[in-house]
Amino acid sequence: MDDKNSLKFDKLEMLGISKLFPGVKALDKVDFEIKGGTIHAIVGENGAGKSTLIKILAGVYRKDEGQIKIDGKEIHIASTIDAKKLGISVIYQEFSIIPELSISQNIFLGNEVSRKVNFWLNKNEMHKKSIEILKNLNIDINPKSKLGDLTVGEQQLIEIAKAINSDAKLIVMDEPTSALSDVEKEQLFIIIRKLVSQGLGIIYITHRMKEIFEIADSVTVMRDGKKVGDYNISEVNEDKLVKLMVGRELGDIYQREKGSIKGKIVLEVENLNRTNVFSNISFNVKEGEILGIAGLMGSGRTEIARCIFGMDRYSSGKILLNGKEVKFTHPFHAISNGIGYVSEDRKIFGFIPLMDIKENLTLPSLKWISFLGWVNLRFQLKIAKEYSHKLDIKSQLTQKVGSLSGGNQQKVVLGKWLARNPKVLILDEPTRGIDVGAKSEIHKIINQLAKENIAIIMISSELPEILGVSDRIIVMHEGEITAEFDYKEASEENIMKAAVGLHKSNL
Amino acid sequence: MDKDQNTLTEKKNRNQALSRYPKSLSLIFIIILLFVIFGVINNNFFGITNIINIFRQTSVLSLISIGMALIIIDGGFDLSVGSNLAFGGAIGAMVLTLTGSSWLSMLAILLTCTLMGTLNGVAVGVLNINPFMFTLAASALARGLTLGLMNAQSVGVTGKALLWLGDAQIGIIPVVMIFVVIVYLVFYFILRRNMFGLKIYAVGGNIQAARASGINTKMIVTSTYILTGLLVGIGSIVTVGRLASVQPWAGVGLEFDVITAVIIGGVSLRGGEGTMLGTFLGALTIGILINGLSFMAIDPFFQYIIRGFIIIIVVLIDNIMHTNRSSAY
Numbered sequence: 062m063d064d065k066n067s068l069k070f071d072k073l074e075m076l077g078i079s080k081l082f083p084g085v086k087a088l089d090k091v092d093f094e095i096k097g098g099t100i101h102a103i104v105g106e107n108g109a110g111k112s113t114l115i116k117i118l119a120g121v122y123r124k125d126e127g128q129i130k131i132d133g134k135e136i137h138i139a140s141t142i143d144a145k146k147l148g149i150s151v152i153y154q155e156f157s158i159i160p161e162l163s164i165s166q167n168i169f170l171g172n173e174v175s176r177k178v179n180f181w182l183n184k185n186e187m188h189k190k191s192i193e194i195l196k197n198l199n200i201d202i203n204p205k206s207k208l209g210d211l212t213v214g215e216q217q218l219i220e221i222a223k224a225i226n227s228d229a230k231l232i233v234m235d236e237p238t239s240a241l242s243d244v245e246k247e248q249l250f251i252i253i254r255k256l257v258s259q260g261l262g263i264i265y266i267t268h269r270m271k272e273i274f275e276i277a278d279s280v281t282v283m284r285d286g287k288k289v290g291d292y293n294i295s296e297v298n299e300d301k302l303v304k305l306m307v308g309r310e311l312g313d314i315y316q317r318e319k320g321s322i323k324g325k326i327v328l329e330v331e332n333l334n335r336t337n338v339f340s341n342i343s344f345n346v347k348e349g350e351i352l353g354i355a356g357l358m359g360s361g362r363t364e365i366a367r368c369i370f371g372m373d374r375y376s377s378g379k380i381l382l383n384g385k386e387v388k389f390t391h392p393f394h395a396i397s398n399g400i401g402y403v404s405e406d407r408k409i410f411g412f413i414p415l416m417d418i419k420e421n422l423t424l425p426s427l428k429w430i431s432f433l434g435w436v437n438l439r440f441q442l443k444i445a446k447e448y449s450h451k452l453d454i455k456s457q458l459t460q461k462v463g464s465l466s467g468g469n470q471q472k473v474v475l476g477k478w479l480a481r482n483p484k485v486l487i488l489d490e491p492t493r494g495i496d497v498g499a500k501s502e503i504h505k506i507i508n509q510l511a512k513e514n515i516a517i518i519m520i521s522s523e524l525p526e527i528l529g530v531s532d533r534i535i536v537m538h539e540g541e542i543t544a545e546f547d548y549k550e551a552s553e554e555n556i557m558k559a560a561v562g563l564h565k566s567n568l
Numbered sequence: 569m570d571k572d573q574n575t576l577t578e579k580k581n582r583n584q585a586l587s588r589y590p591k592s593l594s595l596i597f598i599i600i601l602l603f604v605i606f607g608v609i610n611n612n613f614f615g616i617t618n619i620i621n622i623f624r625q626t627s628v629l630s631l632i633s634i635g636m637a638l639i640i641i642d643g644g645f646d647l648s649v650g651s652n653l654a655f656g657g658a659i660g661a662m663v664l665t666l667t668g669s670s671w672l673s674m675l676a677i678l679l680t681c682t683l684m685g686t687l688n689g690v691a692v693g694v695l696n697i698n699p700f701m702f703t704l705a706a707s708a709l710a711r712g713l714t715l716g717l718m719n720a721q722s723v724g725v726t727g728k729a730l731l732w733l734g735d736a737q738i739g740i741i742p743v744v745m746i747f748v749v750i751v752y753l754v755f756y757f758i759l760r761r762n763m764f765g766l767k768i769y770a771v772g773g774n775i776q777a778a779r780a781s782g783i784n785t786k787m788i789v790t791s792t793y794i795l796t797g798l799l800v801g802i803g804s805i806v807t808v809g810r811l812a813s814v815q816p817w818a819g820v821g822l823e824f825d826v827i828t829a830v831i832i833g834g835v836s837l838r839g840g841e842g843t844m845l846g847t848f849l850g851a852l853t854i855g856i857l858i859n860g861l862s863f864m865a866i867d868p869f870f871q872y873i874i875r876g877f878i879i880i881i882v883v884l885i886d887n888i889m890h891t892n893r894s895s896a897y
Contacts, residue, residue: 370780391782393783396782397782412774413769413778415840420769424766428763434762434763436766
């Protein structure tokens with residue numbers, strides 16, 4: 062079966078790859094290898110470094126350290142064009158197709174140059190070739206139809222056809238089945254197997270454990286920017302993989318003093334639904350309690366938070382504040398009712414970059430520090446000073462927030478909600494993109510807030526954080542709650558299992 | 569190590585942030601420079617009469633620049649100010665002819681222009697229609713209606729009340745000059761210390777974060793257009809006062825001068841930035857330019873070309889100055 066002549070390449074190696082971003086070492090001397098004619102999966106938590114690794118292969122990022130070799134020869138990937146020329150093709154979760162163009166035009170997007178016949182694009186030639194590619198892949202789609210008319214699954218197949226057309230030797234697929242039906246998934250697998258029999262290599266990234274065992278030959282586990290190990294698929298099972306993905310020493314992680322007496326239920330969510338986003342969500346939070354919501358990115362956690370906060374609408378269900386049902390249609394209502402939301406992406410939702418610290422800190426509080434519309438500047442300064450001090454924001458109040466470090470920015474965002482004396486505080490990835498020192502400062506602050514009887518919901522993709530800070534943890538997977546744990550019962554393993562859908566327990 | 573890097577960057581940015589009005593300072597230099605240049609070319613430029621004239625000529629531009637500044641700060645655009653000004657005048661002339669009352673006429677002008685502003689505001693702020701497209705269309709509509717209503721002919725005005733704002737003087741100081749300064753002061757304080765003003769900066773700086781902070785962003789954006797409408801109405805009255813008539817072609821090209829003035833004055837096309845002082849100086853700069861050029865007896869066509877050039881340069885500079893705006897992290 063291993064006919065070397067039919068392989069598109071023998072071996073692609075990534076040796077000692079490191080990549081540094083401000084404050085974060087995304088990849089730490091990672092070694093990775095894939096042989097032609099095989100399907101190799103990569104697994105790891107969010108932030109483990111998988112997508113950074115493949116973006117380096119794709120030419121989107123440049124490596125800081127290390128070498129990449131194809132068949133023993135070192136190659137340099139300085140741009141996406143280089144990657145393409147070398148035969149590396151990446152299919153991302155978000156496609157790069159143009160809906161209004163026809164299929165053959167899409168397949169040739171970026172490659173029209175090489176198919177030109179005297180300056181004008183040779184449409185017939187492109188069309189003929191498209192039919193050929195599609196037939197070869199057993200894809201039953203009319204090449205003349207517009208791409209926008211196809212289902213997501215079909216569009217994805219066109220993406221693959223596009224990759225083939227650029228003479229790909231290695232195709233990287235990032236969460237390829239997230240938008241596919243079971244039938245389409247099977248079709249995809251058949252095509253993948255066919256490609257592999259033609260000598261291509263496939264790197265397959267997914268969180269869906271079952272699929273890895275269906276399709277892959279081997280798997281690499283990554284964690285915290287490092288490679289944990291490479292395994293033949295026969296050497297491992299789902300449980301073992303999860304263990305490898307999360308196994309780490311809990312040493313440096315902030316451990317909160319827990320188990321203190323909690324007050325009454327402040328916020329309750331009953332059977333909340335938002336079509337195609339989340340379903341059947343029910344949970345509650347008590348005064349002084351920190352409820353952690355774990356799960357992978359895209360599992361619907363932020364969406365729930367936004368609905369509670371009045372930023373988005375939901376389809377059905379109830380939200381109760383102190384026992385009374387509430388329906389917020391604008392964040393202003395939620396704020397007036399004592400709810401604060403520290404959003405996931407602070408750059409987009411968190412602060413006004415051109416305004417200074419004191420202005421940002423007091424923005425949601427304007428109504429309450431103004432008289433007849435005129436802001437009481439002394440009041441404003443007083444509140445700004447108070448919360449700047451409380452959160453230890455290391456900067457002058459006149460400094461524009463856009464120029465602060467990530468940690469300080471996050472403190473400003475936190476501070477502005479604290480200034481509202483909220484009863485419920487929702488934190489969405491509160492320490493994302495923040496250096497270790499500032500992280501623990503923020504954890505301490507969160508702890509202090511719980512002591513002041515604020516009900517806290519903390520959404521986080523970082524397991525150590527969830528485990529270290531939460532009193533109770535619920536786990537979400539693809540829009541549903543799959544598990545609930547008390548802090549004593551929780552472990553990285555059982556949270557991760559629930560997050561990838563392996564462990565469904567009823568509440 | 570990362571912490572040191574952080575504080576280093578913060579220090580660097582702090583120096584940039586400290587100077588609150590760097591642009592206004594350089595603007596004052598430019599104004600003085602222009603003054604000297606034009607003055608050297610023609611001595612009459614320096615005369616007190618001329619200086620007062622400049623203020624008077626720039627009054628409409630200055631007033632409407634306030635509104636345009638707010639609109640652009642919040643990421644919008646209003647290409648209909650010129651036509652709305654004329655349209656207000658047209659309705660005013662109609663009311664004047666029908667009722668003979670100056671006061672009713674003034675009221676009609678104000679209402680009409682504010683209404684047009686509201687139309688813009690609802691379209692852009694509530695319905696999310698592209699401001700460029702909508703106000704362009706509104707501009708065509710307003711101009712068309714104006715010409716139709718007035719049969720493309722001007723209407724003389726003699727009512728004292730109507731002419732007062734644009735024409736009256738206290739000693740040698742035109743009333744309108746004082747008025748402009750007062751309005752600027754009012755808006756200066758609003759932007760600095762009023763909830764409304766802060767919300768305008770917030771919406772302009774980051775509309776999503778503003779909404780997430782509980783600000784009714786639709787209302788804020790809509791109100792910038794309504795306010796501008798009101799200011800256009802006042803501008804229309806001033807224009808009538810200055811010309812002692814209602815002109816169907818009033819305000820043609822006004823929007824370009826206003827936008828230029830506003831951008832010269834430091835309002836960024838990217839939104840979120842701008843001051844009343846800067847806008848005032850920007851309007852003054854344009855005013856001096858126009859006045860000075862007319863002194864040079866240059867062909868009016870050429871004047872347009874020069875003004876066009878200035879807009880291009882100003883936008884380019886704005887682009888360069890604001891490229892490093894995005895936050896470091």
